[in-house]
Amino acid sequence: MSEKIPVKNTEPEVTSEVTPKLTPEIEALIKARVEAELDAAKSNDPPPVDTHKQKEINSWLNEKVSVKLMKDSDRYKSDVFVGVNGKGWLIKRGEHVLIPRYVAMALEQSLEQDEKTAVLIEMKTADFERKVKDIS
Numbered sequence: 001m002s003e004k005i006p007v008k009n010t011e012p013e014v015t016s017e018v019t020p021k022l023t024p025e026i027e028a029l030i031k032a033r034v035e036a037e038l039d040a041a042k043s044n045d046p047p048p049v050d051t052h053k054q055k056e057i058n059s060w061l062n063e064k065v066s067v068k069l070m071k072d073s074d075r076y077k078s079d080v081f082v083g084v085n086g087k088g089w090l091i092k093r094g095e096h097v098l099i100p101r102y103v104a105m106a107l108e109q110s111l112e113q114d115e116k117t118a119v120l121i122e123m124k125t126a127d128f129e130r131k132v133k134d135i136s
Contacts, residue, residue: 064098
């Protein structure tokens with residue numbers, strides 16, 4: 001017959017919960033906002049769009065900007081494909097190229113996500129190694 005081994009609880013213990021108290025004014029504002037959102041959801045009319053403002057935004061996003069992607073002889077030697085909403089661009093590394101701003105923004109967001117992913121991998125690897133060491 002096997003013996004039960006207690007498992008160490010790694011979750012923090014919660015001792016009490018704090019329930020925020022809302023003032024009647026805040027409750028009334030929340031209720032009004034919820035009702036307005038429900039009314040807006042019921043109507044099939046799309047929200048009004050400021051066409052002038054939208055044209056300015058689209059113009060800004062479509063402006064050509066210059067980017068230069070790093071190139072080396074190892075990992076960063078291939079051109080980079082960027083796809084946004086069904087359109088694709090093949091961006092040459094090591095040269096200044098003009099691309100729409102929204103494509104440059106997609107590249108920038110991709111780089112930021114790669115950095116966050118690398119940090120997360122390091123954290124999870126260290127956590128795993130610590131857990132393995134604790135077990136041994």
